[in-house]
Amino acid sequence: MSRLSDANVALAHDIIRRYPRPKSALIPLLHLAQEQDGWVSDDAMSHLAELVGVTPAEVKGTCTFYEMFKLHPVGTYMVNICTNLSCQLLGGEELLHHAEETLGIRAGGTTEDGMFTIEDVECIAACTEAPCIQVNYRFGLRLTHDDFDDIIAALRAGNTPDKLITSNPGEPIPSHGTLGLARQTMTEEQTANIIAPEQIHEAPVWLTAAAKDN
Amino acid sequence: MAIGDYVPHAPGYVETPGTKIVTSRFTYEDSYTLERYEATGGYEGLKAALKRTPEEVHGETRDATLLGRGGAGFPAGIKWGFCPPEVWPRYLVVNGDESEPGTYKDRLLMERDPHQLIEGCLIACYAIGLSQCFLYVRGEMAIAQQRIADALNEAYAKGYIGQNILGSDFSVDIVLHWGAGAYIVGEETALIESLEGNRGMPRLKPPFFPAAVGLYGQPTIVNNVETLANLPWLMNNSAEEYKKYGSETSPGTRMFAVSGQVKRPGVYEVEQGVTTYEDLLYGDDYCQGMRDGRTLKAFVPGGGSAPWLFPEQVSLPLEARPVGAAGTMLGSGAIMVMDDSSCAVKSALRLVRFYARESCGKCTPCREGTSWEEKILQRIYDGHGRPGDIELLLDVADNISPGPYPVASDESQGLEAVPFPPKQTTICPLGPSSVAPITSALRRFRHEFDEKIAMAATANHPEISVDLDSKAEVSS
Ligand SMILES: Cc1cc2nc3c(=O)[nH]c(=O)nc-3n(C[C@H](O)[C@H](O)[C@H](O)COP(=O)(O)O)c2cc1C
Numbered sequence: 001m002s003r004l005s006d007a008n009v010a011l012a013h014d015i016i017r018r019y020p021r022p023k024s025a026l027i028p029l030l031h032l033a034q035e036q037d038g039w040v041s042d043d044a045m046s047h048l049a050e051l052v053g054v055t056p057a058e059v060k061g062t063c064t065f066y067e068m069f070k071l072h073p074v075g076t077y078m079v080n081i082c083t084n085l086s087c088q089l090l091g092g093e094e095l096l097h098h099a100e101e102t103l104g105i106r107a108g109g110t111t112e113d114g115m116f117t118i119e120d121v122e123c124i125a126a127c128t129e130a131p132c133i134q135v136n137y138r139f140g141l142r143l144t145h146d147d148f149d150d151i152i153a154a155l156r157a158g159n160t161p162d163k164l165i166t167s168n169p170g171e172p173i174p175s176h177g178t179l180g181l182a183r184q185t186m187t188e189e190q191t192a193n194i195i196a197p198e199q200i201h202e203a204p205v206w207l208t209a210a211a212k213d214n
Numbered sequence: 215m216a217i218g219d220y221v222p223h224a225p226g227y228v229e230t231p232g233t234k235i236v237t238s239r240f241t242y243e244d245s246y247t248l249e250r251y252e253a254t255g256g257y258e259g260l261k262a263a264l265k266r267t268p269e270e271v272h273g274e275t276r277d278a279t280l281l282g283r284g285g286a287g288f289p290a291g292i293k294w295g296f297c298p299p300e301v302w303p304r305y306l307v308v309n310g311d312e313s314e315p316g317t318y319k320d321r322l323l324m325e326r327d328p329h330q331l332i333e334g335c336l337i338a339c340y341a342i343g344l345s346q347c348f349l350y351v352r353g354e355m356a357i358a359q360q361r362i363a364d365a366l367n368e369a370y371a372k373g374y375i376g377q378n379i380l381g382s383d384f385s386v387d388i389v390l391h392w393g394a395g396a397y398i399v400g401e402e403t404a405l406i407e408s409l410e411g412n413r414g415m416p417r418l419k420p421p422f423f424p425a426a427v428g429l430y431g432q433p434t435i436v437n438n439v440e441t442l443a444n445l446p447w448l449m450n451n452s453a454e455e456y457k458k459y460g461s462e463t464s465p466g467t468r469m470f471a472v473s474g475q476v477k478r479p480g481v482y483e484v485e486q487g488v489t490t491y492e493d494l495l496y497g498d499d500y501c502q503g504m505r506d507g508r509t510l511k512a513f514v515p516g517g518g519s520a521p522w523l524f525p526e527q528v529s530l531p532l533e534a535r536p537v538g539a540a541g542t543m544l545g546s547g548a549i550m551v552m553d554d555s556s557c558a559v560k561s562a563l564r565l566v567r568f569y570a571r572e573s574c575g576k577c578t579p580c581r582e583g584t585s586w587e588e589k590i591l592q593r594i595y596d597g598h599g600r601p602g603d604i605e606l607l608l609d610v611a612d613n614i615s616p617g618p619y620p621v622a623s624d625e626s627q628g629l630e631a632v633p634f635p636p637k638q639t640t641i642c643p644l645g646p647s648s649v650a651p652i653t654s655a656l657r658r659f660r661h662e663f664d665e666k667i668a669m670a671a672t673a674n675h676p677e678i679s680v681d682l683d684s685k686a687e688v689s690s
């Protein structure tokens with residue numbers, strides 16, 4: 001697949017500028033590539049390597065360490081079902097099996113129409129709300145099997161499922177790759193002093209000023 | 215919402231009696247907006263801090279004995295003092311990677327009150343001269359990222375962040391950074407590696423203690439979300455006021471997530487030290503006991519990495535020292551409750567699988583050992599256990615964490631507690647954490663393991679059938 005679009009290259013430069021060293025932007029940039037294509041292609045990784053000034057192998061090295069980055073196309077909706085202890089105690093495994101049965105795939109698989117990928121995941125920080133899932137990283141909590149079916153039906157119909165939590169009510173569930181729907185926007189005038197550490201040798205002014213006053 | 219009710223827009227959070235230090239705004243539906251934040255005393259703590267010298271702000275934090283809420287419970291004020299005096303710049307990295315099994319509090323704080331966290335970051339940066347802050351949020355937390363992005367944009371626009379904050383000579387940038395799914399990145403040196411754009415593998419300590427040698431080799435303070443969220447309240451009040459809550463060695467309040475087989479699982483902000491596990495598990499204002507008339511079998515007292523406790527230990531206070539002496543840790547404030555219908559082999563397997571999956575692979579005892587532990591437990595659970603498997607399991611565990619492993623006392627067997635923490639042959643504590651569920655389950659419930667192994671010896675195993683038509687695919 002593709003390199004970053006022009007609009008995304010502009011965004012990428014914006015993100016890189018926030019870090020004292022460009023390579024620090026790598027994970028957010030990999031997310032940007034995944035947002036664009038739904039997965040992370042070799043071409044995208046080569047492009048990111050150019051943007052931050054490292055080798056494509058280094059980008060791949062970083063990329064492959066992190067579970068959320070997919071190196072091949074996955075479903076429009078990534079359905080992550082937690083089976084760690086608190087969820088397992090309250091039916092997380094049964095929910096996973098139900099999902100596998102109803103979608104006709106095993107954990108790790110994608111439905112033939114490319115709509116859903118299921119994953120059997122570890123704790124997603126909603127343990128008191130077991131059993132729980134995420135669909136493209138939006139939570140569904142204390143789900144019954146019927147709730148799960150409703151979520152799938154709503155997504156198939158192109159609606160936001162009632163049982164998935166978004167930041168604002170009714171906000172769409174974006175397709176796989178897009179995380180939060182808002183970005184930090186930081187203009188150059190707004191920033192204080194993002195520069196490479198080598199260029200800073202002294203204590204910040206508010207410390208030295210306070211010391212002098214004493 | 216009345217006391218004792220779930221707060222619907224903060225799923226799992228229960229409004230309880232008593233003073234709230236970090237969750238005071240959770241009952242407002244719009245708690246995450248700047249408008250609500252300012253209307254409820256927001257950014258007053260920053261203003262109060264800016265009226266004082268950085269040294270005084272640091273001193274107030276030290277005097278409060280504000281203990282780290284990320285797991286290790288180290289006092290924040292003391293950690294801040296470890297930065298070498300003449301090395302600049304210094305950075306702040308906020309640990310919002312919350313992934314320890316059972317842990318659910320930082321996500322609530324980020325989603326429900328992002329400005330409180332931002333204000334806490336600003337106060338820390340002012341106190342010890344940190345020139346840039348990175349807010350590292352777990353990758354899977356899309357809504358928290360969205361809320362923090364919005365909050366940062368609002369705060370920059372209002373002059374709370376950036377150049378010459380509120381007209382003072384204090385200037386700092388806060389950057390939202392987000393991960394991509396790796397528990398180990400919660401370990402502070404791995405967090406820093408990840409923030410440098412690398413594979414998130416821990417660094418050796420020494421020399422890489424972050425306060426001395428951290429991000430880009432510079433002094434770096436790593437603090438947990440909840441730790442920093444206490445600072446606005448502290449600045450608006452005082453160390454003395456803070457210490458009126460909780461106990462002498464564990465002052466203040468803390469968020470505890472109680473999950474599993476209790477009647478009312480939830481997230482509760484309670485005073486440390488003076489509240490006990492029993493209060494939380496059985497109290498009317500809290501979890502109200504076991505569900506379906508069952509009885510308590512065991513509970514994980516401080517996140518998946520903590521050795522388990524049992525019914526006779528419920529009276530322990532939620533306080534680092536006594537819990538450590540009892541053979542486990544308060545950890546990340548995550549309590550997972552198992553009742554008598556649960557299977558000890560299964561519970562141990564679930565937790566061990568987590569460490570096997572999440573091992574970063576940098577050191578051999580952990581990389582190989584955790585997956586051996588998982589495989590042995592899996593075959594015992596599946597009914598294919600072999601005689602000697604328990605000894606093998608303990609032997610593998612001993613290669614990761616040699617010597618007696620921390621464990622609770624057991625009066626029925628006349629066994630004393632082995633105090634926390636465990637020893638390690640590994641670079642970081644992840645490997646040794648995998649041993650906690652094994653030794654905990656085996657010491658108490660060895661008969662469950664023995665029974666499964668004995669059954670395997672007599673079972674007539676059917677042939678394992680392989681479904682060649684399966685549509686399963688392997689994803690990365
Ligand atoms: C394997 C491992 C995972 C950890 N995960 C987290 C985490 O998700 N969040 C966190 O705040 N601390 C985590 N910690 C603890 C951090 O290393 C560090 O002690 C903490 O962030 C310091 O902040 P505090 O002093 O404010 O608690 C983890 C530690 C280890 C060894």
Ligand code: SF4
Nearest residue numbers: 574576577580640642
């Ligand atoms: S103990 Fe495990 S997770 Fe920690 S550094 Fe070693 S291999 Fe990595």
Ligand code: FES
Nearest residue numbers: 082087123124127
């Ligand atoms: S165990 Fe499932 S969310 Fe934590």
